[in-house]
Amino acid sequence: MAEGQCPECGRINEVLSRVGDRWSVLIVISLAQYGVLRFNELKRHLGISQRMLSLTLRELERDGLVSRTYHPTIPPKVEYALTPLGESFREPVRALGLWALEHLPVIDAARAEFDAAAEAEKKSA
Structure with a gap:
């Protein structure tokens, strides 16, 4: 394999x-924090649009990170939870979140x- 090639980079x-x-x-x-949540609970927690939440949950489910459980009640109830794969992703996500909080200032x-530098450059041009 030539230097710089990564056969799995596309997949990564x-x-x-x-x-x-x-x-x-x-x-x-x-x-990870709340366990099983319903769609509207997630929507409220995150302040995300219904469309974006729906698309993201669908992709996370497709990738095996989130499970979707449909309960045929009236009204229907759908719950989301982390799968074992999603649970394994908790620690890296937690570390990323803590890093962001620590470095916000x-x-x-x-x-x-x-x-400020961009504004000064714009004024001097």
Whole structure:
């Protein structure tokens, strides 16, 4: 194999694009924290649109991270929970969330510095 080639990079990219998007991460965090949740409970917790939540849950279910349980009651009840694979993803997601919380002040400062420099550059042009 030539240097720099990664035969599985395409597949890795597929997985990371799913599990690395913000809604997937926030859904996993919510289900890890609260256990089984109904659709509207997740929607309320996250402040996400119904369409985006539906699409994200469907992809997480397709990837085997989330299970969907339909209860044929009136009205129908649908619950979501982490699968064993989703449970195995809890710790990396938790670490990512803690890293973000810990570094928010530094990130905010870097953004402010960048924005100020961009604004100064724009004014001088």
